[in-house]
Amino acid sequence: DAKTTQPNSMESNEEEPVHLPCNHSTISGTDYIHWYRQLPSQGPEYVIHGLTSNVNNRMASLAIAEDRKSSTLILHRATLRDAAVYYCILRPSGAGSYQLTFGKGTKLSVIP
Amino acid sequence: DADVTQTPRNRITKTGKRIMLECSQTKGHDRMYWYRQDPGLGLRLIYYSFDVKDINKGEISDGYSVSRQAQAKFSLSLESAIPNQTALYFCATSAGSGTATYGYTFGSGTRLTVV
Numbered sequence: 001d002a003k004t005t006q007p008n009s010m011e012s013n014e015e016e017p018v019h020l021p022c023n024h025s026t027i028s029g030t031d032y033i034h035w036y037r038q039l040p041s042q043g044p045e046y047v048i049h050g051l052t053s054n055v056n057n058r059m060a061s062l063a064i065a066e067d068r069k070s071s072t073l074i075l076h077r078a079t080l081r082d083a084a085v086y087y088c089i090l091r092p093s094g095a096g097s098y099q100l101t102f103g104k105g106t107k108l109s110v111i112p
Numbered sequence: 113d114a115d116v117t118q119t120p121r122n123r124i125t126k127t128g129k130r131i132m133l134e135c136s137q138t139k140g141h142d143r144m145y146w147y148r149q150d151p152g153l154g155l156r157l158i159y160y161s162f163d164v165k166d167i168n169k170g171e172i173s174d175g176y177s178v179s180r181q182a183q184a185k186f187s188l189s190l191e192s193a194i195p196n197q198t199a200l201y202f203c204a205t206s207a208g209s210g211t212a213t214y215g216y217t218f219g220s221g222t223r224l225t226v227v
Contacts, residue, residue: 042221043221044218
């Protein structure tokens, strides 16, 4: 399985932008990059996904490197509610597309 | 109402007892999953089902069984609970077939303690 590498933890001040990095040097051409987050005492929550181009939605932006070996989840203005563990996950297309393999993620702390 | 509902939210049971965790969804998704989360570890897949008649083992299925009673219902059973099955259990659903362009929707989890 393709693997991802994320920092164990990060801190951000409230109302500041946050850039959460993810390395995935062994990504294959058909792997999608997915991000989930898990708030305390809750199930994981889908944030965003992309293949090659940068993506934006109401929650965040996803910036994907040109060689696709890394990506960055961008929270434009961190709030206390964004304190969570963020998971960067590669999902294959085709027969293995159901696979969602979680690593340890990055624990984001937001400082008031 | 939540899109994916898990019951119970918390459960304490004794070693050797049979216990069932239930999951129901209103997303209309065909695919359903059971995951387990242990402290300091990521989620691990126990079982998954692509439709009512298609059930598959995940990476840690030993000691567990499942039942897909309907498109919207997927239950996880521990036939004879043991203490190392103490964990947080999540049910999830997804749409799509052969594509990674859909996100998963997770329930809020069941915290199971086996004493």
